[in-house]
Amino acid sequence: MAKHKHKHYTSSSIRITAVGDGGVGKTFMLVRYATKEIPLGYEPTVFDNHHCTINYGGHEYDAVLVDTAGQEGFEKLRNLSYPNTDCFLLCFAVDTRDSFLNLSYVWIKDIRKVNKTAKVLVIATKSDLKEESLEVGITEQDVLGMVKSIKADGYLECSAVTKEGIDHVFREAVRVVVEKPKRRRCTVL
Numbered sequence: 118m119a120k121h122k123h124k125h126y127t128s129s130s131i132r133i134t135a136v137g138d139g140g141v142g143k144t145f146m147l148v149r150y151a152t153k154e155i156p157l158g159y160e161p162t163v164f165d166n167h168h169c170t171i172n173y174g175g176h177e178y179d180a181v182l183v184d185t186a187g188q189e190g191f192e193k194l195r196n197l198s199y200p201n202t203d204c205f206l207l208c209f210a211v212d213t214r215d216s217f218l219n220l221s222y223v224w225i226k227d228i229r230k231v232n233k234t235a236k237v238l239v240i241a242t243k244s245d246l247k248e249e250s251l252e253v254g255i256t257e258q259d260v261l262g263m264v265k266s267i268k269a270d271g272y273l274e275c276s277a278v279t280k281e282g283i284d285h286v287f288r289e290a291v292r293v294v295v296e297k298p299k300r301r302r303c304t305v306l
């Protein structure tokens with residue numbers, strides 16, 4: 118397989134893995150990016166690994182998009198996906214407070230047990246429902262505080278329904294993997 122060479126990064130493909138509570142929209146986000154279609158019904162299980170190329174900075178990078186199942190009982194399956202991941206997309210839905218809280222309580226710990234070095238982007242999914250995030254008590258200050266406390270490499274919002282922000286999520290995932298950070302600090306995007 119052709120190798121990418123970009124500044125500080127050389128690899129055969131970039132593995133991007135979505136994690137977060139069941140129902141936050143991980144599968145929808147991945148399917149929307151990979152196929153440009155909005156998936157129809159609720160998909161409780163996982164989307165097959167999807168191989169694609171992502172353009173960043175004038176280079177084409179091979180990437181593998183990996184879905185995980187957020188429900189309890191799928192721990193073993195999730196742990197298989199974690200070790201080779203280059204960038205985790207830690208997803209919460211803007212209309213579900215528990216999914217937001219669980220990024221700190223559950224998901225960052227879950228991935229760091231297995232993978233201490235991968236990049237982490239916090240993704241607020243279902244951004245078309247953003248008005249509801251205030252009703253459920255998730256403020257921008259809360260989100261930025263959490264992003265900092267879990268030492269994430271960035272924060273983005275997207276909607277699989279409107280497609281807003283979807284392409285940006287995957288470009289940023291490549292960027293944080295291939296670009297060497299100038300300083301060791303959290304970047305809020």
Ligand SMILES: Nc1nc2c(ncn2[C@@H]2O[C@H](COP(=O)(O)OP(=O)(O)OP(=O)(O)O)[C@@H](O)[C@H]2O)c(=O)[nH]1
Pocket residue numbers: 137138139140141142143144145146158159160161162163185186187188242243244245246275276277278279
């Ligand atoms: N309004 C809105 N609803 C969405 C969006 N993305 C997903 N949904 C809804 O959320 C439901 C769950 O989405 P999934 O993508 O299956 O969630 P998941 O995180 O993969 O769930 P698990 O597979 O259980 O871990 C879908 O059936 C959609 O109805 C979005 O961007 N906006």
